[in-house]
Amino acid sequence: MQTLRLYRSTVGKKAVMAVTGVGLLLFVVGHMVGNLAIFSGPAAIDGYAAWLREIGVVWPLRFGLLLCVGLHMVVAIQLARRARKARPVGYEHGRRPQSYAARTMRWGGVVIALFVVYHLLDLTAGVANPHGVQGEVYNNLVADFRLWYVVLAYTVAVLALGLHIRHGAWSALQSLGVTAPRGIALVVATAICAGYLSVPAAVVLGVVS
Amino acid sequence: MKLTLRIWRQSGPTGALVTYPLDDLSPDMSFLEMLDVLNESLVLRGEEPVAFDHDCREGICGMCGLMINGVAHGPEKATTACQLHLRHFRDGDTVTVEPWRAKPFPVLRDLVVDRSALDRIVESGGYISAPTGSAPDAHATPVPKQAADTAFTSAACIGCGACVAACPNGSAMLFTAAKATHLGSLPQGQPERWTRAQDMVQAHDDLGFGGCTNAGECIPACPKGIPLTTIAQLNRDLLRSHLR
Numbered sequence: 109m110q111t112l113r114l115y116r117s118t119v120g121k122k123a124v125m126a127v128t129g130v131g132l133l134l135f136v137v138g139h140m141v142g143n144l145a146i147f148s149g150p151a152a153i154d155g156y157a158a159w160l161r162e163i164g165v166v167w168p169l170r171f172g173l174l175l176c177v178g179l180h181m182v183v184a185i186q187l188a189r190r191a192r193k194a195r196p197v198g199y200e201h202g203r204r205p206q207s208y209a210a211r212t213m214r215w216g217g218v219v220i221a222l223f224v225v226y227h228l229l230d231l232t233a234g235v236a237n238p239h240g241v242q243g244e245v246y247n248n249l250v251a252d253f254r255l256w257y258v259v260l261a262y263t264v265a266v267l268a269l270g271l272h273i274r275h276g277a278w279s280a281l282q283s284l285g286v287t288a289p290r291g292i293a294l295v296v297a298t299a300i301c302a303g304y305l306s307v308p309a310a311v312v313l314g315v316v317s
Numbered sequence: 318m319k320l321t322l323r324i325w326r327q328s329g330p331t332g333a334l335v336t337y338p339l340d341d342l343s344p345d346m347s348f349l350e351m352l353d354v355l356n357e358s359l360v361l362r363g364e365e366p367v368a369f370d371h372d373c374r375e376g377i378c379g380m381c382g383l384m385i386n387g388v389a390h391g392p393e394k395a396t397t398a399c400q401l402h403l404r405h406f407r408d409g410d411t412v413t414v415e416p417w418r419a420k421p422f423p424v425l426r427d428l429v430v431d432r433s434a435l436d437r438i439v440e441s442g443g444y445i446s447a448p449t450g451s452a453p454d455a456h457a458t459p460v461p462k463q464a465a466d467t468a469f470t471s472a473a474c475i476g477c478g479a480c481v482a483a484c485p486n487g488s489a490m491l492f493t494a495a496k497a498t499h500l501g502s503l504p505q506g507q508p509e510r511w512t513r514a515q516d517m518v519q520a521h522d523d524l525g526f527g528g529c530t531n532a533g534e535c536i537p538a539c540p541k542g543i544p545l546t547t548i549a550q551l552n553r554d555l556l557r558s559h560l561r
Contacts, residue, residue: 114559117518118488118528119552187486187528194420194487194527200325200334201413203387205485210532279531285553287546 118190119283121183126280128176128183133277133296135173136269140303146316147306150246157245181221188214209275216268223265230258253311262308270301318342318408322355324367325415327424334413344404348391349374349381351403368427376400376540379475382482383428384415389479389538397477397540417482421489421524432478434524435492439476441520442513443496445505464502471499473541483538486527491535493521494551495543501554511558518555 114120142160145153160166205211226236231248234240239251252258278293310316320342323334337355346354349371356366372380376397383398385391391401406412416424421434460468472495480491497517500506506513522528529548536545 110559113515113519114555116522117515117555118490118522119518119555120559121528122530122552123556187530191486191488191527191530194525195418196420197418199384199387199415199418201323201384201387201415205532205534206537207533210530211485213530275531282531282545282549283552285549285556287549 118187121187122283124179124183125187126283128180129276129280131172131176132180133273133280135169135176136273136300140300143307144303146246146249147310153245153249154243158243177221177224181217184214184217207275209271210279212268212271213275216272219268220265220272223261223268226261227265249307250311250317253308259308259312263305266301266304269304270297273297273300318344318403318406320351320403320406320409321411322351323411323413324428325424326367326427327416328365328426332424332427334415342403344402346403347374347399348383348385348401348403349399368425368429370429371399374399377475379477382417382430382432382477382479384413384417384482386413389417389483390477390540394537395540395542397475400540417478419478419481419487419489419526421487421526422478422481430478432476434526435476435478435489437524438489438493438517438520439496442509442516443500445500445509447505458504460503464504468499468502471495471502471543471547474499474539474543475541477540479538479540480535480543481526483534484527484529485532485534486530488529488535489521489524489526490529490548490551491539491543491545493517494547497551497554498547501550510554511561514551514554514558518551 115124142156143153145156229236230252231237231245234242234248237248237252238255239248241247253262274293274297276293277296278288278290281288281292307316320339322337322339324337326332326335339351339355342351342354349369352367352369359366370380370382372378374381376399379397381398382390385398385401390396390398391405393401393405414428416422416428417430417432422430422432424430474492474495476492478489478492481487481489484490497514500513501510531545531548533545536543
C-alpha cells in the first residue's frame with residue numbers, strides 16, 4: 109500500500125524517473141568506455157564485444173535496460189500529461205523556461221528514443237549498417253562513419269543525450285533529495301559527449317580507418 | 318510617463334485582453350497605484366473597474382499577484398507586484414497583465430484568482446499539534462542555529478502563488494516544500510514530519526497541481542527567495558517516510 113501511494117504521488121514518480129535515469133546513465137558511461145576500445149585497434153574492440161557475450165551479461169543487461177527505459181518513458185508521459193492538465197488556459201504573453209536543457213527534456217527524450225531504435229537496427233541487428241557483419245564491430249563502425257549523414261545523425265543524437273543529462277543528472281539528485289551544484293551535471297554531460305563523439309571524429313579525421 | 322496596458326478582463330467563463338493607454342504616470346508610482354489610477358478613470362467613464370487582489374501593499378501579505386509581461390510579479394527580482402515601481406519600465410512600453418494561470422486557481426474576475434487550493438495544502442499537514450495556552454518561554458525548546466535559519470528562510474513564504482504561476486508544469490511544489498521544510502526543520506515539527514510530507518504531497522497532487530520537474534522557474538519568480546533546496550528536502554522526507 110505504502111509503495112503504491114508513493115508511486116502515485118508526483119514526488120514518487122520523479123523518484124522512479126531519477127532511479128531509472130541513473131541506471132541508464134551508468135549504462136551510457138559503461139558503453140562509452142567500451143567504445144573507446146576502438147582506439148586500440150580492431151582486435152581490441154571486437155574482442156571486447158565477444159568477451160561481453162562470453163561472460164553472459166548481454167541479455168540480463170538488455171532486460172534491465174528495457175525495464176529502465178519503459179518505466180522512464182511511462183512516468184515521463186504521465187507527468188507531461190499531468191502538467192498539461194494543470195494549466196488548461198495558458199498565458200497570452202508567455203515566456204519559455206530559461207533553461208534550454210530543462211525545456212527540451214521531453215522532446216529531447218523522444219529524439220534519443222528514435223535514435224536508439226535506429227542504433228539497434230544499425231549496430232546490434234546490423235540491418236541498417238553498410239557493412240553489417242555480426243561480430244566485426246570495428247569494420248561496422250568505420251563503414252558507418254564514412255557516411256556523412258550517419259555522422260550527422262549520430263552527432264545530433266549525442267548532443268541531445270548530452271542536453272538530457274545536463275538537466276537530468278542534476279535533477280535526479282534533486283528528486284532523490286540531494287542538493288548538488290548544477291556544475292556536476294555539466295561536467296558529466298560534457299565528458300559523455302566528448303567520449304561518444306571521439307569515435308566518429310576519429311573516423312572522419314582518418315585516425316581510425 | 319506613458320504606458321499601454323493590455324489587461325485580462327473576465328467576468329464570465331472566458332475573457333480577453335483589453336488595451337488601455339495611460340498618460341501622465343509618475344515613475345515613482347507602484348504598479349498597483351497605476352491600476353488605481355486606471356480604475357478611477359474607468360469609474361468616471363462609467364465602466365467596470367479592473368478587479369485585482371491587494372492588501373498590505375508593502376510586500377509582506379501575499380495578496381497581490383500579477384503576471385506582468387509573462388513574469389510573475391514583474392521584472393524586478395525578489396519583489397511583489399505592489400513593490401514594483403514604474404521606473405522599471407520604459408516610457409512608451411506596452412505591458413501585458415494577466416492573472417495566475419493554473420487549473421487549481423480558477424479566475425474569479427479579471428486578475429483575481431481563487432488561491433484557496435494553497436490553504437487546502439496547508440490544512441492537510443502544514444501545522445504542528447501542540448498544547449495551547451500561555452506562550453512558552455523562548456528558550457524552552459533549544460533549536461540549533463542552522464535549523465532555525467533553514468526554518469526561517471522557508472517560513473518567509475507568503476503564499477502568493479507566484480511559484481505556481483511561473484512553473485511550466487503548474488506545480489505548487491515550492492509552496493508545499495516551503496511549508497513542509499519550515500516545520501520539518503524545527504524540533505516542534507518532528508512528531509508529524511513524516512505524515513506531513515505524505516499528506517501535503519497527496520493534497521497537492523489531488524488538487525490538480527502538476528508535478529515538479531526541477532525546471533527551477535519558480536526560484537526567480539518567488540518574491541521571498543525561497544530556495545530550491547526546500548523541494549529537495551521535501552522529496553527526501555517523502556521518500557524516507559515511505560522507506561522507514
